[in-house]
Amino acid sequence: MESATNHQAQAPPVHGEVSTLPVDSTPTIPAPSRSTVGWFPVLTIEHRVLAGFSLVFVGILIISAISYRNTNGLLKNSGLDGRSHALIQLLGSIDAVMAEAEGTHRRYLVTGEQAYLDAYKQLIAQKPAFTTYLNELTRDSDEQQRRVDDLNRLMERQLSVESKAITQVQERGVQSVRKMALEGAGRHELDGIHQIIHEMDVYERQAVNRRVFASAASTRHTILLLSVGAGLQLVLLASVYYLIRHDITERRRVAGELRRRGELLEAANKELEAFSYSVSHDLRAPLRHIDGYAALLRKTVDRSLNEKGVRYLQTISDAAKQMGQLIDDLLVFSRMGRQDMLRTTVNMDQLIKSILSDLSPDLHGRQISWTIAPLPEVKGDPSMLRQVFMNLLANAVKFTSTKPVASIEIGVESSGSEEIVLYVRDNGVGFDMQYAPKLFGVFQRLHRADEFEGTGIGLANVRRIVHRHGGRTWADGVPDKGATFHVALPREGSKHDARQADCAR
């Protein structure tokens, strides 16, 4: 019972929230010097669950980071692809426009018609825009940039050759450029332009292909990683689930076990009650008969009985009475453990006064000097506390009977804030401190029965009652000098019936 209570008390509050993980997850990483087998079992279930959730959380972080990076890469590639396609389209346009410009220019050279010149000028007006776009679309690649420079140079050259030819036509007429018109003024440059555009086109298409492959591979990796990660998370979560389930099952089992033991305890208690009832009822009858028939016998044979016979009969009677007393005391002791406790304020001054008046028949012929200090009020069961001080005072009276003048003192020690310590001191026969632990045991006696009468249960009762009040008892003694018995009672009264604590002792 006690160990089970401790077990429950040790269990820390559950705090397995994922949000607290980064701080608390340290126990999951074992110190390198520790053996990997040794550390795991010492972790509590809460730490294990926490560790499991930490790992899941860290796994989710890693997978998210990798996914983010890969998606970013894919987005970037798709942006690059867009530019590549735009570039390829632009190159096609430039190629076409420059070819058409050359053709229109040639027609102008041949015919000298203004319409062709206008068309030509319209075509070459796009050139600055082309240059801007080209620079824009190729700024990521030095190699393409270099080609763009070459292309620009060739286009400039084509345009300047053609522009010279136009000037010649306007100054000297169509005839002067006939030969040039047949060959085409910028024909040579246009071939170069075709060549470079073709190179750029091929280069860009290759780049696109490369990126497509890279993206596909990266996507495959990401999917693989996500699958593996998800698998690991599942395994981890399953382990955590298993741990929690195992723990819950275990707790349920322990709770069931506790309930079962409680029932057993209750049954045992009932049995004990039946036992004590039986003792009370059945054990007393034969004793009554022994004493009764001894008395009847004495009456019947009164005259013919010699002194020895009278003594024998007296011994039979005395033994029966003593056993009757023992049974009564035992029953009181057992009842003190079971009886319901009251909790009221007890006026100790009055309690002691009433005990002393009860004791007065035993005090005839005795010289006793009483010292009774003003006593505080205590919290507890009046009849039980009466039993305690009745026993202590009766003991004090009994064990001072060998002294010509007995001195008995009842007082209160400088009590702390937690408890009130009362004591009963006498100058009687005292006891050797080495027997102090035995004093409060059931049927423990430090004196022979013919020295002092008694059943040896009074102090056991004192201790049981004081324990039930949540208090303590102890005693000091010096042989032939006296003894002091202390009773410490909690100031506030015990919060609960300390019966179980008493059973555990």
Add this chain to the structure above:
Amino acid sequence: MTLAKPIVLAEDNPRDAELALAAMEEEQISDKVVLCQDGAEVLDYLYCRGQFKTRLKGNPAVVFLDLKMPKVNGLEVLRTIKADTNLRAIPVVMLTSSREERDLAESYTLGANAYVVKPVEFEQFVSAVKELGVFWGVINEPPPERACSHQ
């Protein structure tokens, strides 16, 4: 001592019965004692049936009841007496070895008129039984006579 009505003593233990009778003998009231060895006999007596079919009609002066008895125990006899309008007035004294609180409580709840724990010491036992016998059988005025009409 003059004793008009009988005293019913329910005691299953012959030794206890003998000791009780020995005690009452000192007061010369033992001849008025009707000894019943179990609860059933007590009820037979009260209802004038069985071996008591032919007895003189009338309720006893008092019934001394042991708690633990064969067949019908003391509390059951007490319950029957106090539930019967013709018997209810009979004084019932529990005379038992039990000091248990619940026996005490239950006896009084059921209407016992007294509860006496048999002392172990013979002298005390004798004086207790004598006093009880004298008080309930002689000193105490019994309830008005009622014929054993219910049989």
